[in-house]
Amino acid sequence: MTPQVLLLLFLSLTATAHARREPRAWEAQVRCFSSKAQNGEWYDFNEPVPDLASYSFDNTIESATVTGMWIFYEETDYNAFNAGFVYWIHGIDFSTDFDSQYSNTASSLRYAGSAFDLNEDSWTVYTGQGFTEGALFGNTDASTLGRFSGEVSSIIVTGTSDWTFYQGEGFTGSSVCLTPDIHHTSDVRRFDVGIFPTPSDFDLTDNSIRSVRKGCHSQ
Structure with missing residues (x-):
């Protein structure tokens, strides 16, 4: 099975992290x-x-x-x-x-972050504050977070792209643009990460995020 297929399989899972x-x-x-x-x-x-x-x-x-x-x-x-x-x-x-x-x-x-590329553009949302409890990883737009919709309490983004998180499904409602603003480099590698352990760090109500889109689209 190719890494791309494995990644798609991983993205399709919505069980809590401790159960998969x-x-x-x-x-x-x-x-x-x-x-x-x-x-x-x-x-x-x-x-x-x-x-x-x-x-x-x-x-x-x-x-x-x-x-x-x-x-x-x-x-x-x-x-x-x-x-x-x-x-x-x-x-x-x-x-x-x-x-x-x-x-x-x-x-x-x-x-x-990604299992396959250290600095892949990605987002990971967590149901607990401080990156605790269940986790869902993604590297593309998600018009719904499925069972994680309305359950997000902390977020980590990696790579060089911004991500916009929305309170409504289908990229609707109030939104916020999050940026990987911490940068690490070595001779051959780079790692960018944005760390948002509580809702106050991403300026949206706790347990309100329901969709995410690549790029900065928030007003």
């Missing part, structure tokens, strides 16, 4: 360490992990090296069933220690 198998990333990756300064035991991940205990790495991470946008959650299943800390890191081969309050707390993790 998400694809391994080709370029986004994270190396997690059990000690600060990238020391101690380590594990590489290039796919969402709803329960780090399955790798014997629960409540263990103190530092990491990331490529792409990676989100770490205090609870399993991306904090879908219990409230907890959320910690995110983005960059290209970027190494950092976790802030002390997040060290040794991560129980699940996942990346944001």
